[in-house]
Amino acid sequence: MGNSSMDDISIASDSYDLYGEKATVQRTPEVKGSYPPHVLNHVASLRPMLKLMHARVNTGVPFSHVLVMAIWLGAVVFPAFYMTNAFTDPERFGYITASQLPFVYAFGTKNNVLGMFLGVGYEKINFMHRHSGRIVLASVNVHGLGYIYKWGIAKNFMEQIAKPKCYWGLIGLICIDALFLLSVEFVRKKAYNLFLFVHISSLTVLVIAMLYHYKGTWPFAYACAAFYLFDILLRTFKTRVSTAIIRPVPELGITRLEVPNINSGWRAGQHVRLRVISSGMGLIGWSEVHPFTIASVANSPEGLVLYCKKAGDWTNKLYNMASSSSGEDGARKVSVIVQGPYGGLGNCMVSSFSAAVFICGGSGITLATSIMQELIQKDLDGESRVKSIRLIWTIQDPSALSPMLPLFTSMIQQSVFTPVQISVFYTRAPTGKPPFTDDFFRSTSLTLSPGRPKIHKHLEQTISGTTYLNSDPKGGSANGLFVGVCGPVALADSVFAEAGKIDAYRRDQIGGVEVHAETFGW
Structure with missing residues (x-):
C-alpha cells in the first residue's frame, strides 16, 4: 500500500467482487494511513545464502539447523576431550552434563526464555532441546558408566554406590536414560500421556538428584529449577x-x-x-x-x-x-x-510486506484465515502495506470447500483496497457431484481446480503483480514477499524449495522473500 509519504494523497486500487466485476476504490485524503516499518530478518547482501540455509538435509531438517547443532556440539566436544582421557577420567563429563541441563530445560519449556529474546516460539527452537538432550544423554552415560567400570575393577561397587552422592547420581542417570527411551517418536505418537508423565516426573527428580549428588552442580540445578518454575508460573497465568x-x-x-x-x-x-x-x-x-x-x-x-x-x-x-x-x-x-x-510470527509483521502468499493443506487453513482477516482489517484502517494477498489451499475433495465458502467470499468482498485471490485445489476425484453449479466459479478471485498447485508459478505471479503496482512512482519501494505455509512437513519443505528457485533478480525486485512455516507433528 506504499509508505507514510502517501498519507495525504488518494490511492487507487483495483479489486474484484466474488464474480469478477472490477471495481475501483480510492482512499480519500481524509483517511490517512499509518504504515508499519518493514525490517528485514537478514542483511540484503546475504540473500544468496538463504537457499543454502533453507536446503533440507532430511525431511523437516534444514541446513541452518544442522549448522547450529554442529557448532553447539563442537563447543562442547572441545572441553570434554581437551587434555583428558574419557576412559580414565569421567569426572569432566559430569560437568559437561550439568552445564548442558539448563539449556535442555530452557529450550524445552513452552514459555521459552531464549525464544523471547530471539523473537520466535518454543516450537521453532525445540530442535535444540532435543540436540542438547542427546549431548546430556551421551555425557551422563560416559560419566556414570565410567565410575561404575572403575568400581567394578576395584571390586568396591556396593561400597561406593551406598554413599548418598553416588546413589543420587545413579538416580539422575536412570532419569535421563528413561527420558530418552520414552521420548522416541513411536512412544510420543502411541502413548503421549506416558511420554508426558515420564518427562515431567523425571525432570523434577533430576533436579533433586543434582542437588544431592555434588555441590558443584548446585548452580546448574538452581538454573534448571528457575526455568522450570518460571514456565509453570506463566502457564498458570x-x-x-x-x-x-x-x-x-x-x-x-x-x-x-x-x-x-x-x-x-x-x-x-x-x-x-x-x-x-x-x-x-x-x-x-x-x-x-x-x-x-x-x-x-x-x-x-x-x-x-x-x-x-x-x-x-x-x-x-x-x-x-x-x-x-x-x-x-x-x-x-x-x-x-x-x-x-x-508461538506465532514473533517479530515478523505481515502488514509491513508488499505482498503475502499463504499455502495451506487441509486443516492448515487456520493459519491463513486468521492472518488474512487481520490483514484485511489493517488495510481498511490504513495500517497495511500489503498490495496483494493470495491463498493456495489444497484439499482432498471439492466438497471440503463448502464450509469455508462463506468466510472466503466475505474476505474477498471486505478487502476493498487490496485484491484477494483464493485458489483451491483438490487432489482426489469427487465422490459425488460437487455442491456447486457449473457456472459458480465465474470469479477471477476464487477458483477451484483439480490436481496440485504449481507453487513456483503462484509465487512468480504474485511478484509480477506486486512489482507492477510498485512501478507507479507513487507506489513506494517493494518491502518483500511474505510466504506462510501450514500443513505437513513435506508441504513446508516443498515451499522452501520452490521459494529457493526464485531468481536473485526477482528476489531483489520484490525486496526479499521470507517464508514462515507451521507444520503438523509432535
Whole structure:
C-alpha cells in the first residue's frame, strides 16, 4: 500500500467482487494511513545464502539447523576431550552434563526464555532441546558408566554406590536414560500421556538428584529449577477455563470449536493448547493437552475458533462427541481449559510486506484465515502495506470447500483496497457431484481446480503483480514477499524449495522473500 509519504494523497486500487466485476476504490485524503516499518530478518547482501540455509538435509531438517547443532556440539566436544582421557577420567563429563541441563530445560519449556529474546516460539527452537538432550544423554552415560567400570575393577561397587552422592547420581542417570527411551517418536505418537508423565516426573527428580549428588552442580540445578518454575508460573497465568461450542464439519473431517468468552489476547498465527473436560473423551481424556492454531482474529463476535482435525484417538473422540450432539444447530457445549497463546510470527509483521502468499493443506487453513482477516482489517484502517494477498489451499475433495465458502467470499468482498485471490485445489476425484453449479466459479478471485498447485508459478505471479503496482512512482519501494505455509512437513519443505528457485533478480525486485512455516507433528 506504499509508505507514510502517501498519507495525504488518494490511492487507487483495483479489486474484484466474488464474480469478477472490477471495481475501483480510492482512499480519500481524509483517511490517512499509518504504515508499519518493514525490517528485514537478514542483511540484503546475504540473500544468496538463504537457499543454502533453507536446503533440507532430511525431511523437516534444514541446513541452518544442522549448522547450529554442529557448532553447539563442537563447543562442547572441545572441553570434554581437551587434555583428558574419557576412559580414565569421567569426572569432566559430569560437568559437561550439568552445564548442558539448563539449556535442555530452557529450550524445552513452552514459555521459552531464549525464544523471547530471539523473537520466535518454543516450537521453532525445540530442535535444540532435543540436540542438547542427546549431548546430556551421551555425557551422563560416559560419566556414570565410567565410575561404575572403575568400581567394578576395584571390586568396591556396593561400597561406593551406598554413599548418598553416588546413589543420587545413579538416580539422575536412570532419569535421563528413561527420558530418552520414552521420548522416541513411536512412544510420543502411541502413548503421549506416558511420554508426558515420564518427562515431567523425571525432570523434577533430576533436579533433586543434582542437588544431592555434588555441590558443584548446585548452580546448574538452581538454573534448571528457575526455568522450570518460571514456565509453570506463566502457564498458570495463561490458562483459562471456559465453555466451548463444538460442531462437526464432515466435509473437512474436523471439529469446529468456538469459545465465545475468550475474545482477545492473541495475535494472528498463534496457537493454544486445549484440554477438554468431558466424560465423552474417555477415562483419561481430560488429561490430554493438544495444540491447535487459532483460526479467528481477536475481538471477533465468535470469539476464539479452533479447527481440530481427526488425526488420532483424542481428536476422533472429540469429533464423535460433536457428531452425536442433539442440540440446536447440531452444536454441543463442553467445558474446556485453554492455555496460551504460544508461538506465532514473533517479530515478523505481515502488514509491513508488499505482498503475502499463504499455502495451506487441509486443516492448515487456520493459519491463513486468521492472518488474512487481520490483514484485511489493517488495510481498511490504513495500517497495511500489503498490495496483494493470495491463498493456495489444497484439499482432498471439492466438497471440503463448502464450509469455508462463506468466510472466503466475505474476505474477498471486505478487502476493498487490496485484491484477494483464493485458489483451491483438490487432489482426489469427487465422490459425488460437487455442491456447486457449473457456472459458480465465474470469479477471477476464487477458483477451484483439480490436481496440485504449481507453487513456483503462484509465487512468480504474485511478484509480477506486486512489482507492477510498485512501478507507479507513487507506489513506494517493494518491502518483500511474505510466504506462510501450514500443513505437513513435506508441504513446508516443498515451499522452501520452490521459494529457493526464485531468481536473485526477482528476489531483489520484490525486496526479499521470507517464508514462515507451521507444520503438523509432535
